[in-house]
Amino acid sequence: GMINVINWVGGVDGLNASISSIAAGTMLLFVLASGNIPLAIIIAIYLGGLAGVFPYNYNPAKIYYGVGDYLNGYLLAIFAILGGTRWSATLILLGLPILDGILVVIMRIKSDPTLMKHPWKILQVSDTNHLHHRLIAAGYSRKTVMAIEIALMLVLSSIAIYFSNVREDVVALVIGIS
Numbered sequence: 001g002m003i004n005v006i007n008w009v010g011g012v013d014g015l016n017a018s019i020s021s022i023a024a025g026t027m028l029l030f031v032l033a034s035g036n037i038p039l040a041i042i043i044a045i046y047l048g049g050l051a052g053v054f055p056y057n058y059n060p061a062k063i064y065y066g067v068g069d070y071l072n073g074y075l076l077a078i079f080a081i082l083g084g085t086r087w088s089a090t091l092i093l094l095g096l097p098i099l100d101g102i103l104v105v106i107m108r109i110k111s112d113p114t115l116m117k118h119p120w121k122i123l124q125v126s127d128t129n130h131l132h133h134r135l136i137a138a139g140y141s142r143k144t145v146m147a148i149e150i151a152l153m154l155v156l157s158s159i160a161i162y163f164s165n166v167r168e169d170v171v172a173l174v175i176g177i178s
Contacts, residue, residue, distance in 0.1 A: 002080070002094070004123060005101035006073030011132045012142050013059035015149060019097060020072040021050045022153040026093050026160060027076075030085040033166035039082055046075055059142050085164050093160035096131075096152050104129045 010016030028043045050072075056063045065072070080090045091098065107129045108122050109115055115122050128137065135145040 001098075001101070002077035003070050003073035005094075005097040006076060007069040008101055008104065008130060009097045009132075009149075010065065010069045011130055012136075012145050012149075013061040014054065014057050015132060015146050016065060016069055016072060017050050017054045017057050018146060018150050019153055020076060021047060021054070022150065022157055023076050023093055024050065024079065026157040027079045027083050027085075027090075029161065030083050030089070030164055030166055031079075033172075034084045036082075036084060039079070043079055046079075059146065085166060089160040089164040092156055092163060095156050096149065100131045 006016065006020065009019050024043055024047050028040060028047065031040045031043060053063070053065070053068070057065065076094065080094070083090070104127070105122055108125050108127065111127075112125070115125070128134070132145050132149065135148060136142065140148070
């Protein structure tokens with residue numbers, strides 16, 4: 001599921017890299033605070049890869065992820081499982097793409113009830129029910145849509161840190177880095 005919702009969030013240039021970077025950066029803080037250095041190194045390498053692609057994927061994009069969207073979702077799911085933080089914090093952190101995916105699936109089923117006979121076809125439908133499509137339809141530019149979703153992800157990241165089981169260690173780590 002995480003693979004697909006992270007893939008779906010990439011409908012605006014640079015959005016997938018931004019959302020994935022915020023999620024991975026927060027997970028990196030969780031992992032560092034819990035002392036899992038090998039996993040922290042892997043997440044840091046992944047963040048470096050995202051940072052290397054971002055300038056070329058930012059609006060207007062010169063390159064696109066392609067299968068990399070799926071890789072982002074897969075790696076975020078793996079990091080969430082291995083990270084050792086509470087599931088509630090992980091679900092809050094990844095709440096934006098998860099809720100967007102759930103709402104899109106519900107709207108697709110409402111618009112075409114025959115999809116219930118073939119559930120795998122729900123993932124193949126192309127529509128404009130995603131949050132980024134709705135914001136663009138409301139008149140926002142693609143860069144503004146990206147800024148709105150980044151702000152939402154940062155808020156969710158802060159809430160996830162608050163509810164994590166390593167909150168004090170994360171705060172001390174962030175203050176130490178600053």
